[in-house]
Structures are given as C-alpha cells and as structure tokens.
Amino acid sequence: MKGEVTMKRYAVLFMLVTGAMTLIDAQETAPTEALTEYSSEHYLVRTDTPEERAQSLASRMEAAFHLFNRYYRFDPEALPAPLTVRIFSSKADYDAYLRKKTGTTRESFIYLHYQNPAKRELVGYLLDDETELNRQLLHQGSIQFLRAFVNNPPLWLQEGMAVFFEACEYDPETSSMIYRENLTWLDPLRTLASQTGGLIPLSEFLHMDLEAASRNLELYYPQAWGFVSFLVYEWDKEYNRILWDTIRLLSPSATYEENLETLDARVFSWYDIDQMKDRLLSYLEGKKSFRVLLEEGIEAYRSGDLQKAEEAFTRASKLDPDHYAPYYYLGLIAYTRGTHSLAEYYYTTALERGAEEAATTYALGLNAFAADRMEEARTYLVKAQTLAPDKYGEKVQALLERMGSEGM
Known part of the structure; x- marks a missing residue:
C-alpha cells in the first residue's frame, strides 16, 4: 500500500x-x-x-x-x-x-x-x-x-x-x-515507540490474546508487524532463529496457552527480554521507509552529495520498484556525472512507471544534447515544448537555437 x-x-x-x-x-x-x-x-x-x-x-x-x-x-x-x-x-x-x-x-x-x-x-x-x-x-x-x-x-x-x-x-x-517488503507501519510504529510509555513490554506482548490486544489496538498490531520484521531482517542470526524455532515448535493441536508455554520454555527462555526490546528499538530506528529514503535522497542531491543521494534512491527503488521517483533522480545523478547512457536508461524507466511526461522528456532532451546526439535531442525537446509550452517553450527555443535551428 x-x-x-x-x-x-x-x-x-x-x-x-x-x-x-x-x-x-x-x-x-x-x-x-x-x-x-x-x-x-x-x-x-x-x-x-x-x-x-x-x-x-x-x-x-x-x-x-x-x-x-x-x-x-x-x-x-x-x-x-x-x-x-x-x-x-x-x-x-x-x-x-x-x-x-x-x-x-x-x-x-x-x-x-x-x-x-x-x-x-x-x-x-x-x-x-x-x-x-x-x-x-x-x-x-x-x-x-x-x-x-x-x-x-x-x-x-x-x-x-x-x-x-x-x-x-x-x-x-x-x-x-x-515479494515486496511492507513498510506501511514503520513510521507510525516509530512514532508510537517514541511516545510516553513506548512499546508494549515484550513479556506482556508475547502472551496477549485477541481480547487483550483489542484493548491496545493502536499499538499491538503495528508492534506485531515490527516484531516479525525484526525477526526476519535483524542482522544478528540469534534473533532470526526465534522466528524459525517458533514455527518449528508450534503444535498443530495444542491450545493457545500450551503453545505459548512451549515457546516460553524452549525459545524465549534463552533470551534477555529487556535486551531484545532494546535491539528491536534499534532495528526500528535504523529501518527507513520509502518516503524517508526519498526525502533523504532529494536533500542529498540538492546539497551536492551525489554518492549519498544515489545510495538512498537505489534503496528506495528496491522498496518500491514501481514508483517512478527514484529512477528519475538516479537519472539526474547519472546526467550530472556525464554517464549519459545510464541517465537515459533511468529516465526511460521513470517514464514507464508514470513520471510526469513533459519534465522527463525534457530531461531526456538535455541528456541527448549533452551526449552530442543532436537529432535525438531535438526530437525530445520539441516534444517537451509541445507537452508543456508554458514551462518549456522558451528553454527549448534557446537550446534549439544553440543547435543551429530556427526553432518552432
């Protein structure tokens, strides 16, 4: 979502x-x-x-x-x-x-x-x-x-x-x-964790049933996602194995209480619950949503830190491969570095994913112009001028004149 x-x-x-x-x-x-x-x-x-x-x-x-x-x-x-x-x-x-x-x-x-x-x-x-x-x-x-x-x-x-x-x-x-990683709850959960009271104590959270969870629904369900995400993605394999041991030890026919007792005795007894909560909070703090990565990338790009911007946009593209924005900005970075073929690839990919056509076509025109592909540049620029004459009319005209054309 x-x-x-x-x-x-x-x-x-x-x-x-x-x-x-x-x-x-x-x-x-x-x-x-x-x-x-x-x-x-x-x-x-x-x-x-x-x-x-x-x-x-x-x-x-x-x-x-x-x-x-x-x-x-x-x-x-x-x-x-x-x-x-x-x-x-x-x-x-x-x-x-x-x-x-x-x-x-x-x-x-x-x-x-x-x-x-x-x-x-x-x-x-x-x-x-x-x-x-x-x-x-x-x-x-x-x-x-x-x-x-x-x-x-x-x-x-x-x-x-x-x-x-x-x-x-x-x-x-x-x-x-x-598979696409779901980070819907990440920002709300971090906000909740920072408020007075913070997360539900894990010793309580791990034993809650539906009735108990319903009394604290605004926190329980985001925390359930966050805890599972932590168990899957945490770099320390000692925490990864909690999930796999849990699944392995669950009994198909046991009652709810019996399964919880098994997990307490054979899984969670091996861990310091307070330390686990600290690791969970650290994991959530370091985890970044698509929106945060996009914002960090834009800020880095505007400040001229292309390496940091590239890393942020690349990570964002992996979280949401269908969103155009990371590819558009990666195109800008490649253009700035003079890697024109790569810039063209990113701009074209952004267009395929719904980027604003006039702006991206204009970017393709500038990229082709910088790469000395004049006929291609003219085609893109004229199209951008046609799509958004108020925004690109004068800019395109100036570029066309530089290419020795009388313009439109």
Missing part, C-alpha cells in the same frame, strides 16, 4: 488485521446460493463469478500458498482439507452471507475458523482496486494458511506475518507472487 499511514487510519486498518473469527461448528448452515466451484492443488474456490474468474483466483492463491511456505516450511501433505476461498461479486451478497454466519458485517475480508477444517473459509468480495484486492487476499490468506497447519498460533505471529505479506504482488504471466 502506497502513501503514509496516518494515525486517523488505525481504526480502518484494525478492521483488516483483526479479520479472523473462530466459530463453533453448530453455527455452520448449508449455503443456498448457486456458486461456481474450482479446485486447484491446495484450494477450493467458490464464487458467483464466471469460472474463468474462479480459476484466476485459485491461481493467485496457489502463488500465495508457495509464498507463505517459503517462510513457514510446513509439509503440504499435512494439510487437513483444501483451503476454501469464497468470493462474492457484490458487497451486498457478501454482507448477506456474513450476517447469516456471524450476525454482523464488515468492509474488509474475513477468515472464518471452525473446528472442522472442511468448514473453514476465507470470505471476501470483488474489488475494483486490484492492489487492495490482492492485499486483503494476502492478509486473510496468510491467517488461513497458518491456522490450517497450527490451530492456535500465537497472535503476534498470526497478525505480524499477515501484515508482513501484504505488499507482495501477483504476476499473472508467471502465476507467482513477487
């Missing part, structure tokens, strides 16, 4: 991160609607949309399954039943179904967990926003995946991993999920 997450949006995001509900089997009622069913290797998709859509959803979820299992390493043969995904074509039908199941409705998707694995299902509805559809399927799909293998995982793992996967992107051409 792009853009800064403000504190005002916590309530909306909480509706997403708490989108899992455990129901008793007696509440299950037979569906009456006519649905298309499509079965894949691990999923059963039920939908009132055409079969091609059901097949597409199944392909997407299979890609998500393999993404999740790159981290969990569960044995797919141990899956007790196909993972059911029910997608409605309209919000109204989704609401009607949820009222029948839970007595309420919601804006976001939900995972319904029953004692009987065959009755469990992820439920949602078609969204016009493909990015949001993918995000919600990944979030609830992560919870569904984990709870298919572990009936009662710790809440910090369930919710932290669900947010961890949210930014990944589905590539329909290769039927695969491309």
Whole structure:
C-alpha cells in the first residue's frame, strides 16, 4: 500500500488485521446460493463469478500458498482439507452471507475458523482496486494458511506475518507472487515507540490474546508487524532463529496457552527480554521507509552529495520498484556525472512507471544534447515544448537555437 499511514487510519486498518473469527461448528448452515466451484492443488474456490474468474483466483492463491511456505516450511501433505476461498461479486451478497454466519458485517475480508477444517473459509468480495484486492487476499490468506497447519498460533505471529505479506504482488504471466517488503507501519510504529510509555513490554506482548490486544489496538498490531520484521531482517542470526524455532515448535493441536508455554520454555527462555526490546528499538530506528529514503535522497542531491543521494534512491527503488521517483533522480545523478547512457536508461524507466511526461522528456532532451546526439535531442525537446509550452517553450527555443535551428 502506497502513501503514509496516518494515525486517523488505525481504526480502518484494525478492521483488516483483526479479520479472523473462530466459530463453533453448530453455527455452520448449508449455503443456498448457486456458486461456481474450482479446485486447484491446495484450494477450493467458490464464487458467483464466471469460472474463468474462479480459476484466476485459485491461481493467485496457489502463488500465495508457495509464498507463505517459503517462510513457514510446513509439509503440504499435512494439510487437513483444501483451503476454501469464497468470493462474492457484490458487497451486498457478501454482507448477506456474513450476517447469516456471524450476525454482523464488515468492509474488509474475513477468515472464518471452525473446528472442522472442511468448514473453514476465507470470505471476501470483488474489488475494483486490484492492489487492495490482492492485499486483503494476502492478509486473510496468510491467517488461513497458518491456522490450517497450527490451530492456535500465537497472535503476534498470526497478525505480524499477515501484515508482513501484504505488499507482495501477483504476476499473472508467471502465476507467482513477487515479494515486496511492507513498510506501511514503520513510521507510525516509530512514532508510537517514541511516545510516553513506548512499546508494549515484550513479556506482556508475547502472551496477549485477541481480547487483550483489542484493548491496545493502536499499538499491538503495528508492534506485531515490527516484531516479525525484526525477526526476519535483524542482522544478528540469534534473533532470526526465534522466528524459525517458533514455527518449528508450534503444535498443530495444542491450545493457545500450551503453545505459548512451549515457546516460553524452549525459545524465549534463552533470551534477555529487556535486551531484545532494546535491539528491536534499534532495528526500528535504523529501518527507513520509502518516503524517508526519498526525502533523504532529494536533500542529498540538492546539497551536492551525489554518492549519498544515489545510495538512498537505489534503496528506495528496491522498496518500491514501481514508483517512478527514484529512477528519475538516479537519472539526474547519472546526467550530472556525464554517464549519459545510464541517465537515459533511468529516465526511460521513470517514464514507464508514470513520471510526469513533459519534465522527463525534457530531461531526456538535455541528456541527448549533452551526449552530442543532436537529432535525438531535438526530437525530445520539441516534444517537451509541445507537452508543456508554458514551462518549456522558451528553454527549448534557446537550446534549439544553440543547435543551429530556427526553432518552432
């Protein structure tokens, strides 16, 4: 998800991160609607949309399954039943179904967990926003995946991993999920950590259930993501192994309390909790979001520190490969250094990712002019002049005259 997450949006995001509900089997009622069913290797998709859509959803979820299992390493043969995904074509039908199941409705998707694995299902509805559809399927799909293998995982793992996967992107051409690091919560979490009281003490955080977390929702869910991110990316492998040991030691059939007791005895007893919290805070302080990297890069570029700017923009491009801004600025840096072929590559890449056409075309023209490719420069400059005559008209005219042309 792009853009800064403000504190005002916590309530909306909480509706997403708490989108899992455990129901008793007696509440299950037979569906009456006519649905298309499509079965894949691990999923059963039920939908009132055409079969091609059901097949597409199944392909997407299979890609998500393999993404999740790159981290969990569960044995797919141990899956007790196909993972059911029910997608409605309209919000109204989704609401009607949820009222029948839970007595309420919601804006976001939900995972319904029953004692009987065959009755469990992820439920949602078609969204016009493909990015949001993918995000919600990944979030609830992560919870569904984990709870298919572990009936009662710790809440910090369930919710932290669900947010961890949210930014990944589905590539329909290769039927695969491309991992993208999700830093949505980074800036809000750092802000919360700096306030009076700071983070929830880890000794308390690691034992919280949904009821306890709901009493401190503005902090618990960002902290769950931050803790998982810390366990995955912290340079000290002693902390990395907490995540892998946790996954390895969870019992599929144990109660919530029994799994927590196992982790206390066999994982967290080896660590100094206060020291772990300090390392977590240090990790969060050193972690930089796309927005921060972009701001640091621009500041460095304007001050003439091209090396620092290049490092910041390169890191930003890896966090969000689809955003044009890092590539545009990398083009400016390459142009300043006189590496014109590289500058052209970056400018062209920025255009492909949605950069402002007139400004980037003008930059391409200046770059070609500096590289003594006059015909190419003239083509770009005239186009920029046409796209934004008020901004580039006089500048282009002066350059054309320098090239021996009478201009436009």
